[in-house]
Every structure is written in C-alpha cells, then in structure tokens.
Amino acid sequence: MARRNEHSREELREMALAAAETLLDQQGSEALSTRKIASAIGYSAGSLYQVFKNYDDLCWQLNQRTLAMLLVALEQAVASAPDQALQQYGQQYLAFAAQWPQRWSLLFEHRTPLDLETPETLEQAIAQLFGKIEQPLSQLFTDRSAEQISEAARTLWAGVHGIAVLRAHNKLFQVQDGADAMASTLLERYILGWQQEISA
Amino acid sequence: MARRNEHSREELREMALAAAETLLDQQGSEALSTRKIASAIGYSAGSLYQVFKNYDDLCWQLNQRTLAMLLVALEQAVASAPDQALQQYGQQYLAFAAQWPQRWSLLFEHRTPLDLETPETLEQAIAQLFGKIEQPLSQLFTDRSAEQISEAARTLWAGVHGIAVLRAHNKLFQVQDGADAMASTLLERYILGWQQEISA
DNA sequence: ACCTGAACACCGTTCAAGT
DNA sequence: ACCTGAACACCGTTCAAGT
Numbered sequence: 470m471a472r473r474n475e476h477s478r479e480e481l482r483e484m485a486l487a488a489a490e491t492l493l494d495q496q497g498s499e500a501l502s503t504r505k506i507a508s509a510i511g512y513s514a515g516s517l518y519q520v521f522k523n524y525d526d527l528c529w530q531l532n533q534r535t536l537a538m539l540l541v542a543l544e545q546a547v548a549s550a551p552d553q554a555l556q557q558y559g560q561q562y563l564a565f566a567a568q569w570p571q572r573w574s575l576l577f578e579h580r581t582p583l584d585l586e587t588p589e590t591l592e593q594a595i596a597q598l599f600g601k602i603e604q605p606l607s608q609l610f611t612d613r614s615a616e617q618i619s620e621a622a623r624t625l626w627a628g629v630h631g632i633a634v635l636r637a638h639n640k641l642f643q644v645q646d647g648a649d650a651m652a653s654t655l656l657e658r659y660i661l662g663w664q665q666e667i668s669a
Numbered sequence: 670m671a672r673r674n675e676h677s678r679e680e681l682r683e684m685a686l687a688a689a690e691t692l693l694d695q696q697g698s699e700a701l702s703t704r705k706i707a708s709a710i711g712y713s714a715g716s717l718y719q720v721f722k723n724y725d726d727l728c729w730q731l732n733q734r735t736l737a738m739l740l741v742a743l744e745q746a747v748a749s750a751p752d753q754a755l756q757q758y759g760q761q762y763l764a765f766a767a768q769w770p771q772r773w774s775l776l777f778e779h780r781t782p783l784d785l786e787t788p789e790t791l792e793q794a795i796a797q798l799f800g801k802i803e804q805p806l807s808q809l810f811t812d813r814s815a816e817q818i819s820e821a822a823r824t825l826w827a828g829v830h831g832i833a834v835l836r837a838h839n840k841l842f843q844v845q846d847g848a849d850a851m852a853s854t855l856l857e858r859y860i861l862g863w864q865q866e867i868s869a
Numbered sequence: 870a871c872c873t874g875a876a877c878a879c880c881g882t883t884c885a886a887g888t
Numbered sequence: 889a890c891c892t893g894a895a896c897a898c899c900g901t902t903c904a905a906g907t
C-alpha cells in the first residue's frame with residue numbers, strides 16, 4: 470500500500486501535532502515519540518518526515534502552538550492601571566503553566582542538540598511577550614530609559630517564570646501552593662523598590 | 670568472563686558517576702546513556718544495575734553530587750552585611766549555573782517518570798539552600814514572621830533561578846549577558862520595596 | 870558473588886520498493 | 889507523489905549462563 474492521499478500535507482501536519490499534544494498532555498514529553506504519534510493518526514513513522522524535518526522540528530512546531538496559546542491567554546488581562554496589568558500578567562502566566570504543565574515545560578526545557586538554530590518565529594513570539602510587560606512598566610516609570618524598562622521586563626518575567634518552574638518541579642515546599650502570592654509580592658515589591666531608587 | 674572483582678561496589682559507583690559527569694559536561698544530558706557510561710569505565714551496561722536501581726536513580730545520584738557542589742560554592746560568600754550576603758548568593762548561583770550548565774540543568778530538569786518519589790536527601794539539600802537565604806533576610810527584616818521570611822526566601826531564589834534558566838536557554842535576548850545585573854537589581858528592589866511596605 | 874552478552878521492547882531516521 | 893516496512897544504529901533493562 471502507498472499513495473493513499475487521503476490527507477493533504479497540511480492536514481497530516483495538523484493531525485500529527487494534535488495527536489502529539491494529546492500524548493504530551495497525557496504522558497509527558499518523555500513518553501512522546503514519532504512512532505506513537507504516527508500510530509495515533511494511522512500512519513507510519515516515516516511518513517511524518519514528509520511534514521517535519523525531524524523530531525526536533527516537530528517539538529518546535531508544538532512549542533510554537535503553545536506559545537501562541539500563551540499569548541492569547543495573556544490577552545485576557547484587562548486591567549487599566551499599569552501595576553494591576555502586571556499583576557494580571559503574572560497570574561495568567563502561572564495559571565497557564567498550571568493548566569498545561571507538559572506543553573509549558575516542553576516549551577522551556579526543549580533544547581535542540583547543539584542549539585543549532587532556535588526558530589526565529591519562536592524568538593519573535595518571546596520578544597512579543599517581553600513587549601507586553603514593557604508597556605505597563607513604561608507607564609509606571611516614565612523617567613527611565615528604554616534599556617532600563619527592557620531590563621526590568623526581562624527580570625520580572627524571569628522572576629515569575631522561576632516561580633512557575635520551581636512549582637512545576639515541586640521545589641517550593643509550600644504546604645499550600647503559594648506561587649500566586651509569591652509572584653504578587655515579587656512584582657509589588659520590585660516596583661515599589663524601583664520607585665524608591667534615585668532615578669538616574 | 671565474569672567475577673573480576675577488580676573494583677568494590679563503591680569504587681564502581683564512583684567510577685560510573687565520574688564518567689557520567691564527564692559525558693554530561695561534554696555532550697549534555699540528552700546524549701547520556703547507561704551504555705556509554707558503562708563503556709567509558711570498561712564494564713557492561715548490565716553491571717551498572719548492581720550499583721544503581723535504574724537510570725533514574727543514577728541521575729538522582731548525579732544531582733545529589735551537583736547539589737553538594739552548589740552548596741559548597743555558596744559557602745564562598747563571605748559578606749558581613751545581610752544585603753551584601755544576599756547579593757553574593759545570587760552572583761554565586763548564577764556563576765555556578767554558568768560554570769556547570771549541563772549538571773545544573775540536569776539538576777532542575779530531570780523528572781522521575783511520574784514524580785514517584787523525589788529522593789529525600791535531595792529535598793533536604795534544597796531546604797538547606799532556602800535556609801541560607803532566610804538567614805540574611807531575617808537579619809534585614811526582624812519584625813517579619815518566619816512564614817514571611819520563608820516566603821521571601823523562596824521568592825527571591827525562584828527569581829534568581831528564573832534568570833539563570835532563561836539565560837541557559839538564551840531567552841534573555843541581551844546583547845551582553847545581563848544576568849548578573851538583573852539578579853542584582855531584583856534583589857535590591859525587592860528588599861527596598863519590602864522595607865517600604867507597612868509591616869503587618 | 871560478580872559480570873557478561875544476548876535478548877526484549879523500545880527509540881529516531883532513512884530509503885528501496887510498491888502503488 | 890505518497891506511503892510503507894524493513895533496516896540501521898541507537899536506547900534502558902533483564903537475566904540465563906559462565907567463572
């Protein structure tokens with residue numbers, strides 16, 4: 470058998486990615502494999518190479534979808550006050566990591582063998598994420614330079630990300646999940662502290 | 670051939686872990702395997718199961734050694750002033766992550782299949798890490814409760830950890846490595862902001 | 870008791886062969 | 889052109905067999 474042509478390339482790609490997401494959610498990235506994905510959609514493993522360069526490429530495409538979902542989730546923040554907007558971003562980010570733990574950890578733990586080339590689209594999406602945080606920050610700190618705003622955005626995002634990472638690995642050792650409160654005080658105290666600094 | 674008995678169990682364990690560390694440093698966790706480790710020390714893969722429960726157990730033992738190294742590295746902080754001590758811990762942590770990127774990322778990215786049982790010794794070592802940060806914090810904030818100090822220690826460590834994670838994955842998008850400065854301002858502004866808060 | 874080598878059930882990836 | 893199934897070079901893990 471061959472030449473079935475039941476599905477277009479794009480359909481095959483979509484089916485494979487959807488099946489991969491289900492497998493990922495249910496069994497984690499460790500258990501994900503080309504053979505399982507192919508079997509889930511009724512194709513042979515080899516046929517995936519029509520649509521993906523290799524397993525690494527498949528992971529990047531999964532990550533791109535995850536990142537798109539994350540950006541949509543962050544759109545849900547609707548606060549008017551800039552400090553409230555930052556708080557909402559933080560909470561949404563933690564909520565997303567909790568809702569999609571496997572997709573979220575693949576997004577940040579996946580490495581290409583020698584970091585050959587991180588796909589540019591993915592880099593751009595992450596830059597977009599930073600941009601979202603820079604906006605309320607620049608409203609709060611009108612006298613700071615763009616470089617300072619940019620550094621603060623990276624720092625705060627890294628901070629909230631770190632909280633999400635440690636929670637995902639059960640390294641917070643909290644009786645009750647304190648991640649939300651931690652992110653909240655992190656943002657609040659950082660902003661307050663920065664406001665106290667002598668502006669350059 | 671069998672029954673060589675050239676090495677004691679403990680010697681075999683040590684040889685395997687040392688070989689694993691070399692492989693890990695040179696080729697990353699993805700390339701690490703029982704077969705390669707065994708071959709590097711002149712044993713068959715099966716013989717490793719005398720000394721390790723499974724590959725997961727081997728990774729945990731590697732991680733335990735990494736964590737011990739990290740704790741030693743943090744001992745090098747010698748500041749007297751509590752805020753300086755926190756800054757030194759932050760810098761030492763980032764320096765360690767930069768010096769041993771593969772060991773450090775195995776330490777935080779390795780998951781046991783269903784998080785069956787994170788080894789208790791490892792949990793204790795991480796608790797020790799938190800304790801180190803709580804000490805200068807409680808000197809700075811004498812009027813805060815132990816719970817508040819504990820939460821702040823977790824938050825700040827998570828923050829610095831997040832910076833290290835994003836740097837390790839080249840997600841900081843800085844022309845020049847700004848991780849040190851980011852950690853420094855994170856700690857400084859958090860402390861300053863907390864001092865401004867009305868104490869409960 | 871210790872260790873091996875083959876075996877088993879998996880991987881990612883390639884590619885001749887079939888339609 | 890599309891797809892398969894076998895093949896190749898890898899995995900982790902087990903275990904009968906050998907000393």
